[in-house]
Amino acid sequence: MADYEWLLFDLDGTLSDPAEGFINSMNHALEFHEFAPRPARELTPHIGPPLEDSMAHLSGSSNQVLIRSMVDKYRERYGETGYAENALYPGITEMLEHLSRNDSIRLGVCTSKRADFASRILKQFNLHHYFEFVSGGDVGITKGQQLAQLLAESRISTQALMVGDRHFDLSAAHTNGLHAAGVLWGYGSRQELEAHKPAYLFSDPSEISAQF
Known part of the structure; x- marks a missing residue:
């Protein structure tokens, strides 16, 4: 050893x-930006990688302004309630x-x-x-x-x-x-x-x- x-x-x-808070906060960000919410099975594989990578994948976009806005909206909900859903x-x-x-x-x-x-x-x-x-x-x-x-x-x-x-x-x-x-x-x-x-x-x- x-x-x-x-x-x-x-x-x-x-x-x-973190699954519950992560899923709820990701869907909050997706819906705010007019993307359809995703089921848990599509979101939990994104637990671990950097948020901006996950947002780019889920939105299908490379627009850095959009991706940053999605990260910010995720963190808004996560900071209020998501962190406690752990x-x-x-x-x-x-x-x-x-x-x-x-x-x-x-x-x-x-x-x-x-x-x-x-x-x-x-x-x-x-x-x-x-x-x-x-x-x-x-x-x-x-x-x-x-x-x-x-x-x-x-x-x-x-x-x-x-x-x-x-x-x-x-x-x-x-x-x-x-x-x-x-x-x-x-x-x-x-x-x-x-x-x-x-x-x-x-x-x-x-x-x-x-x-x-």
């Missing part, structure tokens, strides 16, 4: 399930409590979600105190760029493991020379995650506790 100084967690699909995955609190007792490991959050929304969700579930920082994304910023900035600012070391449920999390880590772990309770399939060669593939939060 490699020695890691940092465990960096994705939020959506890794620590909590469910904590079973075993997450126990896993974080276990990790917090390991003095050789430090914890952070690296999410494509805007940092203020991510912090609200963590506080909603009383998880915020487990993490030294919350790195959030914004339009035009990839998770790989977020990790690169954290490294450049020496907020994390190269002895970091990125933990997430989608291939974006794993590829962002690998781009920056970091190891990555996949979790199977979120929105990425085993096939998707295995294709990006995770150092670990966890099927339950208790397996992270057992590993570290």
Whole structure:
């Protein structure tokens, strides 16, 4: 087992399930811009990627003004009510409590979600105190760029493991020379995650506790 100084967690699909708030807020943005609402099965695959990529796909448009307006309308509803329509995955609190007792490991959050929304969700579930920082994304910023900035600012070391449920999390880590772990309770399939060669593939939060 490699020695890691940092465990960096994705939020959506890794620590909590954002599906209800995500679906409601996406359809709010679509309908406001005169697109038909989409069923859950068409929207949940978009949990994880940057919002602007999802909006471009769902609208079929490359118009950056439209895409930005859709992102803003999504965030308007999400900031009012969507963030609270969130469910904590079973075993997450126990896993974080276990990790917090390991003095050789430090914890952070690296999410494509805007940092203020991510912090609200963590506080909603009383998880915020487990993490030294919350790195959030914004339009035009990839998770790989977020990790690169954290490294450049020496907020994390190269002895970091990125933990997430989608291939974006794993590829962002690998781009920056970091190891990555996949979790199977979120929105990425085993096939998707295995294709990006995770150092670990966890099927339950208790397996992270057992590993570290």
